Amino acid sequence: MGSAILLGLLDALDEIKIGDKPTWNFTACTKTERSSVALIETLGHHAKQVQVLHGQNMEALREADIVILGVKPYLAKGILTKPGVGPSLAGKLVISLMAGVPVDEVQGLILSAAKESAHTDTYVVKVIPTIAARYRQSMTLIERSSPPLPQHHEDLVTSLFNLIGSVKVLEPDLMDVGSVLVTSCLATLTVPLDGLLDGSVIEGLPRRDAMELMSQGIAGLGVLLKHGGHPAMLRESISSPRGVTIQTLLSVERENTRVTFTDALLRGTQHLQKMRSKAEAPQSSEKDVL
Numbered sequence: 001m002g003s004a005i006l007l008g009l010l011d012a013l014d015e016i017k018i019g020d021k022p023t024w025n026f027t028a029c030t031k032t033e034r035s036s037v038a039l040i041e042t043l044g045h046h047a048k049q050v051q052v053l054h055g056q057n058m059e060a061l062r063e064a065d066i067v068i069l070g071v072k073p074y075l076a077k078g079i080l081t082k083p084g085v086g087p088s089l090a091g092k093l094v095i096s097l098m099a100g101v102p103v104d105e106v107q108g109l110i111l112s113a114a115k116e117s118a119h120t121d122t123y124v125v126k127v128i129p130t131i132a133a134r135y136r137q138s139m140t141l142i143e144r145s146s147p148p149l150p151q152h153h154e155d156l157v158t159s160l161f162n163l164i165g166s167v168k169v170l171e172p173d174l175m176d177v178g179s180v181l182v183t184s185c186l187a188t189l190t191v192p193l194d195g196l197l198d199g200s201v202i203e204g205l206p207r208r209d210a211m212e213l214m215s216q217g218i219a220g221l222g223v224l225l226k227h228g229g230h231p232a233m234l235r236e237s238i239s240s241p242r243g244v245t246i247q248t249l250l251s252v253e254r255e256n257t258r259v260t261f262t263d264a265l266l267r268g269t270q271h272l273q274k275m276r277s278k279a280e281a282p283q284s285s286e287k288d289v290l
Ligand SMILES: NC(=O)C1=CN([C@@H]2O[C@H](COP(=O)(O)OP(=O)(O)OC[C@H]3O[C@@H](n4cnc5c(N)ncnc54)[C@H](OP(=O)(O)O)[C@@H]3O)[C@@H](O)[C@H]2O)C=CC1
Pocket: 001, 002, 029, 030, 031, 032, 033, 034, 035, 036, 055, 057, 069, 070, 071, 072, 073, 075, 079, 097, 098, 099, 128, 129, 130, 131, 289, 290
């Protein structure tokens, strides 16, 4: 997720005129050398714009004004409770990408490590982007902070994620379902798409051509929905009497597909909630949520 955001941002900054470009310096941290080498490779021509470190979180935290925390949730405790982390983050903004981890839990970890020194609060905001951030098409959810973030932090979070797609502010109690919905739009929906691809290949369309048709077809669906179309209205508007579309819809409806997807969303959301309540319990060993 971190590299998708980084690459999306670097591409976006390339398109901003020199005078208007924010003067941001990027440092990316990984745990292992292997991942940092892979990241440099992935960054390609952007590599010289990013300082890539491994195993050197403290240096990066000390120098940074804003920290984007994109590790698996079960790793947060080990990272944030290291001596020196709390003071290094004093007064700074931490953007947590960790699905299912409440903001006050992240804040609590940072504070618990900072007991030994005078410490100003760290501002934490929860943000759930999608990997389409890589191509600046993320649907990014920003959790409404309570109390609100200082205005300059709020503006920065919004403009940062607007550079890599669209943003939507949600109340904390809707973040779980929102996270599952935006993830499902990428992951769960690939299952029926594979079925359509298979059918196309069976009927003689080369898979690569079918992929090309399908990806633009989905982009078209996205645009139509974004402009106020409702899925049911859309279906009806393109179902001609005695036509082909109604035949394909009938086939899908017979299999109870709609409820299958409703169930998938409920199951995902409940899983996220269950994981959180387990994580809140002492001695949790849960690994990951998204
Ligand atoms: N994947 C997705 O679509 C989405 C993910 N998220 C959230 O983003 C977070 C990251 O997910 P994802 O990108 O899939 O995870 P990955 O495991 O792919 O990436 C995590 C990164 O964190 C690094 N890391 C691990 N431990 C440390 C450490 N101690 N110090 C510094 N860096 C470390 C890893 O480095 P190394 O490889 O060297 O261990 C790796 O580069 C999760 O909390 C997830 O909930 C949110 C929205 C969508």
